[in-house]
Amino acid sequence: KQEVTQIPAALSVPEGENLVLNCSFTDSAIYNLQWFRQDPGKGLTSLLLIQSSQREQTSGRLNASLDKSSGRSTLYIAASQPGDSATYLCAVGGYSTLTFGKGTMLLVSP
Amino acid sequence: NAGVTQTPKFQVLKTGQSMTLQCAQDMNHNSMYWYRQDPGMGLRLIYYSASEGTTDKGEVPNGYNVSRLNKREFSLRLESAAPSQTSVYFCASSEVGRGELFFGEGSRLTVL
Numbered sequence: 001k002q003e004v005t006q007i008p009a010a011l012s013v014p015e016g017e018n019l020v021l022n023c024s025f026t027d028s029a030i031y032n033l034q035w036f037r038q039d040p041g042k043g044l045t046s047l048l049l050i051q052s053s054q055r056e057q058t059s060g061r062l063n064a065s066l067d068k069s070s071g072r073s074t075l076y077i078a079a080s081q082p083g084d085s086a087t088y089l090c091a092v093g094g095y096s097t098l099t100f101g102k103g104t105m106l107l108v109s110p
Numbered sequence: 111n112a113g114v115t116q117t118p119k120f121q122v123l124k125t126g127q128s129m130t131l132q133c134a135q136d137m138n139h140n141s142m143y144w145y146r147q148d149p150g151m152g153l154r155l156i157y158y159s160a161s162e163g164t165t166d167k168g169e170v171p172n173g174y175n176v177s178r179l180n181k182r183e184f185s186l187r188l189e190s191a192a193p194s195q196t197s198v199y200f201c202a203s204s205e206v207g208r209g210e211l212f213f214g215e216g217s218r219l220t221v222l
Contacts, residue, residue: 034210034211041216042215042216043114043200043213043214043215043216044200044202044211046210046211049210089153096158097143097158098211100153100154101152102151103152
């Protein structure tokens with residue numbers, strides 16, 4: 001059974017800092033990996049989708065990498081802003097469904 | 111562009127009552143999903159429908175039933191609600207299985 005772990009569970013940084021969120025998974029036989037953002041009381045918003053054949057994806061200040069062999073993905077956020085404060089979840093795509101990590105709660109202070 | 115729409119947004123039930131959560135998507139997606147989100151447990155898949163006319167159990171299907179009414183709509187039914195079903199329920203859709211997932215805003219259910 002696939003297990004997805006996100007470290008750290010919570011992170012507090014000052015505005016402007018570059019930061020890295022980590023996601024690890026136990027079964028490397030994946031089809032893709034997605035990073036989501038969730039604001040309090042809201043649904044999940046897709047940030048980046050990396051196919052298993054890809055090594056990274058970029059969108060604006062976000063960069064996600066994937067290393068299938070080591071079972072790891074990282075989400076890099078450049079020049080963090082208070083508006084980036086949210087919970088970030090990674091999800092690993094299996095044959096037909098996704099397995100989610102429990103998320104990293106990020107607080108960016110002005 | 112509405113995306114994925116869930117109703118109701120909030121509901122309070124008494125133990126033993128039944129209810130149906132409705133979900134509709136306007137993106138012409140083939141696959142639809144129901145998840146529940148609980149503190150400390152993360153998101154867990156209840157049921158999914160890979161395509162119109164098919165449904166499959168996820169990780170936590172007990173106490174739930176689903177209906178893929180048509181390509182747009184996927185409903186989740188609680189036949190006899192229990193306090194353990196107090197949760198936030200999310201519907202999601204993707205163009206194909208293993209595709210990018212789009213979520214609704216969630217339905218917050220409390221069972222007393």
